[in-house]
Amino acid sequence: MWHKLIQTALDRQNYEDAARQLADVVSGAQEQRVEQINALLAQFPRKLLDNDPDLLLIQALQALHAEQLDQALPLLQRASLFYLQRQAVEQALNCYYHLIGLYQRWENFPMAAVYVEEARKLLKQVTNAEHQAKLTLRLAELCPDIGRLRDGLSYAQQALDYFRFSEQILEHFQALRFLSLIERQLGEYAMAEAHLAMARQLTYTGTIGMGAQTTLLNAAAHLAWYRGNLTEAQTIVTAYEQLVQQQELGKQEIYAVTLRGNLQRAQQEYTKALQTYQAAHDLVHRYQYTRYLPWLTVQESWCYLLMGDLREARARLQQALDHADYGQMMSFNIPLAIYHLLSGQYFVAHDLLAASLEYYERSGDTL
Structure with a gap:
């Protein structure tokens, strides 16, 4: 239905209306519409594709969907500029949020912080309270x-x-x-x-959906774990795993299995934990969620550290660090420092812990 409406607008050369409708479509679920959206984009005049903010944003989102990040950056920057010229503050903010996400992925945290600050200023101009x-x-x-935990709490x-x-x-x-x-x-x-x-x-x-239940179980299990209530946490994780398997929620299944391994590790069941982490690895490859591998690998390294197997711990840490972003690196510095402590390299351990401490103090992450 949406495709026919936009095609009709294009056939009548009503490009502004077509661009607006297409922007609404792209802001929703995009996965099944990539080819259709590209076919519609090809019918717009080149000048509009280069200067209409809706069309620039659509092209940027298509590039992001295709993991063409370098291509998405200038499109988002131009779209935000043109939206601001039109006083379309909410649309400009949407561009800023995508830009923040881009710079996060590139580990360019100073630039991400710049856009967070710009977004904070723009928010004051949004007059609709709900928006x-x-x-x-x-x-x-x-x-x-981006290391601004206290700001996140305030927002x-x-x-x-x-x-x-x-x-x-x-x-x-x-x-x-x-x-x-x-x-x-x-x-x-x-x-x-x-x-x-x-x-x-x-x-x-x-009215919220089953996904909310899995989110709550994940959160409740972590909270029980952090408070040292391991038996309660394990009971919650069992329910969590059953639910995500029933709903066939790929990423959530990975999280649930990893969490089960973490609880087994906390209960000093190291061999069982390593077997569980291997099951999580299998799920990562099945669902092609390779971005999760650094986090999973560092959980294994903790297990080997607690077992006293420094060689395997170091190998896992190196694998994790090879693919870590800056925030992950600050987290991974902690088991790496423990490795150096156990290896007698006290000054190296001190420097790693000091760097992570500074990062977490700056972000307000007191835990």
């Missing part, structure tokens, strides 16, 4: 990845302040869930548990 709350929530989700709270009085149940749930996640990272377990319980109450409305 501002949704954009603030998106900004909250980006902050932890999530601002979003929650709006959604708790609205009928936007999904956004209300997401604000509570994300607030709980940040509080858990900050070691504020009582607040994290309270907000998680509030999020759970919202699932009883039946």
Whole structure:
């Protein structure tokens, strides 16, 4: 239906209307529409493709979908500029969020931080309270990845302040869930548990979907683990695994199996944990989720460190570091420092821990 409407607008050379409709389509699910979208884009005049912000954004999203990141960057920059010239602040913010994500992937955190600051300023110009709350929530989700955990907490709270009085149940749930996640990272377990319980109450409305249940089980298992309640955490993980297998949620299945391995490791069941991590590796390859491999490999390294097998621990750490971004590197520095401590290289261990400590203090990640 949407394809016919846009094609009709193109046939009538009503390019502005066609561009707007196509932008709405691309902002939704894109996976099954790539070829159709490209076929429609090919019918626009070259001048419009180079200067219309909607069309620039569409091309950028197509490039991102194809992992053509270098191609997406100038398109997003031009689109944001033209949107600002039109006073289309919300659309410009959308471009900024994609730019932040790009710079995060490239580990260019200074540039990501620049766009976060620009987005923060633009948010003040959004007059629609609902839109501002949704954009603030998106900004909250980006902050932890660039080392601004406290800022993320503030933005999530601002979003929650709006959604708790609205009928936007999904956004209300997401604000509570994300607030709980940040509080858990900050070691504020009582607040994290309270907000998680509030999020759970919202699932009883039946309007959020099964994905919310898996998210809650993941969060509850982590919270129990962090508080040292390993038996409770294991019970939750069992339910979590069963649910994701029933729903065939690939990535969530990987997370659930890895979490089971982490709990086995915490209970000093090292051989069993390594077998579980291997099962997670098999799932990573089945679902082609290779970006998760550094995190999974470093979990194995912790296991080998605790077993006293320094050679295997070092090999796993090197594999993880070879594909780590900056934030991951700061996290991976900790088991690497433990390796050097156990190897008698105290000064190297000190420098690694000092670098990670500075990073986490700057981000507000007290845990």
